[in-house]
Amino acid sequence: MSQASAPGKVILLGEHAVVYGRPAIAVPVAQVRATATVEPVPPGSGLTLVASDLDRTVHLAEATPDDPLAAIAFQFLAHVDLDDLDACVTVTSTIPIAGGMGSGAAVSASIVRALASFAGAELSLSEISRLVFEVEKLHHGTPSGIDNTVVVYERPVYFVRDKPIETFAVREPLHLLVADSGIPSPTRKVVGMVRKGWQAEPVRYDFLFDQIGDLVEEARNAIEDGDLYTLGALMDQNQDLLQEMGVSAPQLDDLVEAARAAGALGAKLSGAGRGGNVIALVEEELADEVERELQEAGATRVIYAVV
């Protein structure tokens, strides 16, 4: 038997603009994970994938290449030059689905890792990340690559599309509350909506993206300096720009306001938006209070992560 896992992630700043070449910062959230287990099956049975949380079973021999669960297995087999494998992969996850926490990428990453270990194949982090990215394209359309990078490397990253990954030092721990609005956030749809907006009004959108890119640069310095007050203020400014871009939602705005009113240093939506999560940067002693207020304001689940 082989088992492997991958964490969830949140984008601290820079979502959407990152699709257009601006930088973004994302961090792993180890408190929630996807775990894949691979067990042998009788010879000739082929590869089966079971997603117990989703109540889905896929036999690779009968699957279409664009099936998101089968796709990562197809990618892996092609990469290691195998036609099939007699094995059963079971994947479970505690990462909220469609909530901007990279659940799809983490599920794919855990499957590749577990399959590689089962098949005795040694894959580098960059190889795993690339295979996961191929599958992300099916989910997202035009993903930036940030999700696969963070969940595979499991380190905070400063990410620029098509550039080598950069990790950086976090001087003071970041205490984050990740509050789920309970509204699904269909990344592909929201990314498509932003693209339409950009095509219709390129100058306005490029200016929004540039401003977000500048905030991200400042945020990286603030994190390296341990200046959490500045980081919080930058997150607030990023939220304003995301609102202007039209990717927030009344429920997300309510959660952001609740967190700020309870003393969060900063709060914003995280991920594609329109639903999904809000993140709040808090001082440790206020974490409980902010968490209560987020729940009061309608959060269906709040994850406390220290990065």
Ligand code: PMV
């Ligand atoms: O966090 P997610 O999975 O919702 O990803 C959204 C991040 C975007 O910047 C909106 C898209 C991307 O591919 O980077």
